[in-house]
Amino acid sequence: MSTADLRDRVGKKAKLPFVVVLLAIGTFLMSTTEFVIAGLLPDLASDLDVSVAQAGLLITAFAIGMIVGAPTLSVFTARMPRRLTLVLSLVIYAVGHLVAALSASFEVVLVARVITALATGAYLAVAAVVATSAAGPGNGSRAMGVMMSGMGLAIVAGVPLGSFAGQAIGWRGIFWALTVLAALTAVVIARFAPAETEQQVVTLRSQLGVLWEGKLWLVLAATALVSGGFLAAYSYISPLLTGRTGISETAVPLLLVGFGVGAVAGTNLAGRFGDRGPLRTYFAIAGGSGLVLLLLVPMSTLMVPTAILVVLLGFTGLGVTAIATPLSVRFGHSGPSLASALTVSAFNVGIAAATWLAGVALESPLGLTGPSIVGAVMALLGLIPLGILAIMRATHGTAAPEPGLQPREELTLERDLLV
Numbered sequence: 001m002s003t004a005d006l007r008d009r010v011g012k013k014a015k016l017p018f019v020v021v022l023l024a025i026g027t028f029l030m031s032t033t034e035f036v037i038a039g040l041l042p043d044l045a046s047d048l049d050v051s052v053a054q055a056g057l058l059i060t061a062f063a064i065g066m067i068v069g070a071p072t073l074s075v076f077t078a079r080m081p082r083r084l085t086l087v088l089s090l091v092i093y094a095v096g097h098l099v100a101a102l103s104a105s106f107e108v109v110l111v112a113r114v115i116t117a118l119a120t121g122a123y124l125a126v127a128a129v130v131a132t133s134a135a136g137p138g139n140g141s142r143a144m145g146v147m148m149s150g151m152g153l154a155i156v157a158g159v160p161l162g163s164f165a166g167q168a169i170g171w172r173g174i175f176w177a178l179t180v181l182a183a184l185t186a187v188v189i190a191r192f193a194p195a196e197t198e199q200q201v202v203t204l205r206s207q208l209g210v211l212w213e214g215k216l217w218l219v220l221a222a223t224a225l226v227s228g229g230f231l232a233a234y235s236y237i238s239p240l241l242t243g244r245t246g247i248s249e250t251a252v253p254l255l256l257v258g259f260g261v262g263a264v265a266g267t268n269l270a271g272r273f274g275d276r277g278p279l280r281t282y283f284a285i286a287g288g289s290g291l292v293l294l295l296l297v298p299m300s301t302l303m304v305p306t307a308i309l310v311v312l313l314g315f316t317g318l319g320v321t322a323i324a325t326p327l328s329v330r331f332g333h334s335g336p337s338l339a340s341a342l343t344v345s346a347f348n349v350g351i352a353a354a355t356w357l358a359g360v361a362l363e364s365p366l367g368l369t370g371p372s373i374v375g376a377v378m379a380l381l382g383l384i385p386l387g388i389l390a391i392m393r394a395t396h397g398t399a400a401p402e403p404g405l406q407p408r409e410e411l412t413l414e415r416d417l418l419v
Contacts, residue, residue, distance in 0.1 A: 016134075016135055016139065016142065016143055016146060017134045017135065017194075018192065019130065019131070019134050019192070019193050019194060020131050020134060020135065020143045020146050020147055021146070022188060022189055022192060022193055023086075023127040023130060023131050023147045023150075023189075024146055024147045024148075024149060024150040024153075025150065025185055025188070026086070026090065026123060026127060026150070026185050026189065027124065027127065027147055027148060027150030027151055027154075028150035028151070028153050028154050029090075029093075029150075029178065029181055029182060029185055030093070030120045030123055030124060030150075031150060031151040031153075031154035032154040032178070033093075033097070033116060033120070033178055034062060034066075034120065034154075035154060036166075036174065037058055037059055037062070040166045040171040040174060041055045041056060041058075043166060043170060043171045044058070044109075044171050047170070047171065047172075048104070048105070048106040048109065049106075050106050054106070055106075057110060058109065058110060058113045060352075061110055061113050061114050061117070062113050062114070062116070062117040062120075063117070063348050063351060063352050064114070064117070064352075065113070065114040065115070065116070065117025065118050065120075065121065066117045066118075066120060066121045066344060066345065066347075066348040067121075067345045067348045067349055067352070068345075069117060069118035069121040069122065070121030070122065070124070070125050070341035070342070070344040070345050071125075071338055071341040071342050071344075071345055073118060073121065073122040073125075073341070074122065074125050074126070074337040074338045074340070074341035075338060077122065077126070077337070081195065082126050082129065082130050083130075083189065083190070083193045083194075083195055085122065085126045086123060086126055086127060086130070086189050086193065087186050087189055087190045089119045089120075089122045089123035089126070090119070090123065090182050090183070090185055090186035090189065091182075091183070091186050092115065092116075092118070092119040093116055093119040093120060093123070093178075093182045094178075094179045094180075094182035094183045094186070095115075096112045096113070096115040096116035096119060097112070097116060097175045097176075097178045097179040097182065098175075098176075098179045099112040099115075100112040100113065100116075100175050101172045101175035101176050101179065121341065121344050121345075122341075124340075124344050125337060125340040125341035125343075125344050126337060126340070127147060128144060128147070128325040128329070128340040128343070128344075129329065129336045129337050129340050130193075131143040131144060131146075131147045132144060132325070132326055132329060133336075134194070138275050139275055140275065140326040140329070141270070141271045141272075141273075141274030141275045141278060141281075141322055141323055141326045142268075142271040142272050142274070142275055142322075143271070144267075144271055144274075144321070144322045144323070144325055144326055145267045145268045145269070145270055145271020145272065145274070145319075145322035146267075146268065146271065148267045148271075148318070148321035148322055149263075149264045149267045149268055151263070151267070151318065151321060152260050152261075152263035152264035152266075152267055152314070152318055153260070153264060154260075165177070210331075210332035210335040210338050210339050210342070213331050213332055215331040215389060215392065216328055216331040216332045216339060216342070218385040218386075218388055218389050219324060219327045219328050219331060219343075219385070219389070220328065220342055220343065220345075220346040221346075221382075221385040222282065222286065222324075222382045222383075222385040222386050222389075223320060223324040223328075223343060223346040223347060223350065223382075224346045224347070224349045224350035224353070225286075225350060225378045225379065225381050225382035225385075226282075226285060226286045226289060226317075226320050226350075226378070226379050226382035227317070227320050227321075227324075227346075227347050227350040227351065227354075228349075228350030228351060228353055228354030228375075228378050229286075229289055229290065229293065229317070229350075229354065229374075229375040229376065229377075229378035229379030229380075229382065230289050230293070230313055230314075230316070230317025230318070230375055230379065231317070231350070231351050231354050231355065231375075232354035232355065232357065232358040232371050232372075232374045232375035232378060233293055233296065233313065233358070233371050233372045233374075233375040234259065234313065234314075234317070235354070235355045235358055235371065236358050236359070236362055236368075236371040237255075237256070237259075237310065237371075238252050239362070239368055240296075240300055240368045240369070240371070240372070241255060241306065241310075243368050244300050244301060244368045244369070245300050245301065245302070245303055245306045246301075246303065247303060247306075255307055255310050255311075256310075258307065258310055258311040258314070259310050259311060259313060259314035260314060261311065261314070262310075262311040262312060262313070262314030262315035262318075263314035263315065263317070263318035265315055266314060266315035266316060266317070266318050266319040267318050267319055267321055267322045268322070269315075269319065270285060270319030270320075270322040270323050271322040271323075274322055274323040274326065278323055278326065278327050278330075279327075279386060279389060279390055279393065281319075281323055282320070282323050282324075282327070282386055283383065283386055283390075285316055285317075285319045285320050285323065286320075286379055286380070286382040286383050286386060287379075287380075287383065288312075288315075288316035289313070289316045289317045289320075289375075289379040290376050290379035290380040290382075290383075292309055292312045292313050292316055292317075293313070293372050293373075293375045293376035293379060294372075294376045295309055296309050296313070296369075296372045297369045297372050297373060297376070300368075300369065300372070317379075321347075324343050324346070324347075325340050325343045328340060328342065328343040350378075354374065354375065354378060357374045357378075358370065358371035358374045358375070359371075361373060361374045
C-alpha cells in the first residue's frame, strides 16, 4: 500500500457511527451537572443551612473528584468491557444525584457530589476512547468534536434551563431530573452501543507506561493552560459584562448562549481540521484564544465588539476538547484509557488553577479585566509545550503506529498528518 493510499484511507471523512451521538448525549448530561451547580448555590445554601461560600465547596469537591478519580478509575476498569464501564458510570452518577436529592445533610450532599464526579470522570475518559476507536483512523478528532459538542450544548441549553428550572422546582428537582435522565441514558447506551468484538488484554504495566511518555505530558500541560485560559475569563464574564461593558443582567444569559453556540461550532470545526493536522489546529486554538482574550481587555467597554468576542471565546476556547484527547491517546497508545483520563484531569487542573488565579486578579488593581488578562497569559503560555512538540516532531518524528500500518509507512504518514 502506497503512502498516497494510506493518506486517502486515513483522511477519508466517513460517516461517524451512531455510538458517537449516544456518547455526546451522555457528555451533555455530565457537563450539565458540572456547570449547573453554580446557579443553584443560593438555593442549596439556604436549604442545607450553610453559607453560600461553604456551598461553593460542592464545586471544588467535584473538580477534585474529576482530577483524582478519572485516572484512578481508568486503571481499575481497564480490563472491563468499555460499554459496561459507561453504563456503570451512568448508574453511579444517577445514584449520587438520588442520594443528594434525598438528603438534608450538607456533608452527605458533599460526599455524593464527589461520587458523582468520579463517575463523570470515568465516563468521559472511556467515552473518548470508544468514540475515537469507533470512528477509525483519521476521524478521531472529528468524533471528539461531535462528542464534546455535548459540553457546548450544556452551556447553551443545559445550564440556563437548569437555572430557570431550579427557580421553579428547586435544586432537588434538578437533581431528580438528572437522576432520571442518567438512568434513561444508561439504558439507551446498554441497548444500542456496540459490544467489543475483541477484548484487548491491558496490563497494569502497559497502562502505567504512559506516565513516562514525555510527549503526553506536553499535551497535558498545553491542555491545562489553554482550557484554563478561556475558562478563567468565562467564569467571571458576568461581572465584566455588567460592570464594564454596561450590559444589563437580563441580557447576560443571551450572551452566554452565544458563547455556547460558538463553542458547539468550534468543537466540530476543530474536530474536522484536527484529523489532518492536530498540532497545527492546537496552535490555532491556543493562539486564537489568547488573541480573543487580549482583545477583550481594551474592547470590553464597547457593547457590540464585546458581544462578538464572547462568541469567539467559545468558538476558539472549547475547541481544545476536540483535539486534546485524540493527541493524548496517540502519544499514550499503550494505555489509551489512562491517557484519556489524564486529559480529563488536565482540564480540571486548568479550571481549578485558572478560576483561583482569576479570582485573585479580580480583587487586584486589575479589577474586572483581571480574569481576561490571566486567561490570555495562560492561553499564550500553552503555545510553549506545543512548540516543543512541533520541534520534536520535526527532529525525531512522533506518534504511535495506527493499527494495520507498516512501521515505515506509518511513520511517513504520521509526520505528514501531525502538523
